[in-house]
Every structure is written in structure tokens, then in C-alpha cells.
Amino acid sequence: MMRCPANLFHLLITACLLLALAGSASCSTYQNLVVYQSDTALIALGELSAGYPSLSPNHHPYTIEPKKLLTLLESLEYRESSLLPFSWGQPRRVFTSKQGKMLAQELSKAFGMALPQEVVAFTVADEEKPDRRTKGFTFIAGDELHLILEELRQPSYLGEQKTYQPQAHRWELIPGNNQRLYASRPEGKGTVPQWIICPLKP
DSSP states (O other), rough: OOOOHHHHHHHHHHHHHHHHHHHHHHHHHOOTTTEEEOOOEEEEEEEOOSSSOOOOOOOOOOOOOOHHHHHHHHHHHHHESSSTTOOOOOOEEOOOOHHHHHHHHHHHHHHHHHOOOOEEEEEOOOSSSSTTHHHHHHHEEOOOOOOEEEEEEESSSSOOOOOOOTTTTTEEOOOOOTTTEEEEEEEEEEEEEEEEEEEEEO
């Protein structure tokens, strides 16, 4: 019976360890990977927050030009409820021009890096009041971009007693051309006012 030389045995063990490490690295995810960070914005890859229905696997990685993303972001509007019952205020843009350009550039990169089980989380500070922030998630399912807003110009510090931040029941996104709100039930019923869907293809 032939026996392997000691040095050959060690080489085989080393090769097996290298293959195992390579395999584990290829299976690792970009979970919580920061794609972009500045004094006024943060974009990272991670999992969708608990409580939202999962539509995964998402269509990631996905190639989309910043210009196309900018067009979608600039079209997003919301409205606040007024003091009168069943009355709403005038539509307002969700993102400013400066915020839209930054988000379009960095979200384009993030979508190209994201894995099917991941979403892109973003936080941007308000330009007029930097202590307030807009926060949410976005992902691509099929050929549609989904965007969920969790906070809209909400104070980022604790202890504020009075705020004009529209709460979940006081503001809603306004679907534009070919856009729609996510519906939790068939036939478009049970819409979620903070979850908008934008088609990426005609």
C-alpha cells in the first residue's frame, strides 16, 4: 500500500482549506455594506425591515442609469392631510433637486452591487433643517422599482416635543404616470400609502 509523502499531504490539506475559504467568501453577502456616506446622506445594502411583506428574490444586481433614476426620483410627490376631515394639502416633491442627483448616482451603484435578497436603504438630511431626515428602502422586483418611505423630514434627535412631521396616517405618496401604491390585497385593495411602485420599462 502506497503512502503519501508528508509534504504532499500538507499540500493537499492547504489546498482544501483554500477552497473552503474561497467558497465561504463567494457565499458571503453585502449585508449592511455602506455604499455611500457623507455628512448629509447614507446609502447601504441590507435586509428589508421586519413587518414588510417580502417580494424576494429581487431583480438584483440590476443595471440602471443615474439619469433614469433621477427622472423617477424627481417625479415622486406626497401630500399631507389638513386640519379638515378628508382634506389634503398641495402636492410637494419628496426630494429636492440636489438630493435627487446624489441619490440617483449612488443608488445606481448600489443596485449594481445588491444581491437578490437585499434592499438598498437610504437616509438623507433635509436641506433647510439638517436635523430632520428622510429615510426608506428601495429595491427592484421584476422590472419595477419599489420605494418605501419610513420617515419623511422627521427629526433625527430625541426629545423633540412638537414636530410638523407628517405621521403615517397624515401623509401619503402620490402616484404619477404609470405609478401605483403597493396593495396588500387583490384588485388594488389595502394600499400602503408609503410604498410606491414605478415601472422601469414602457
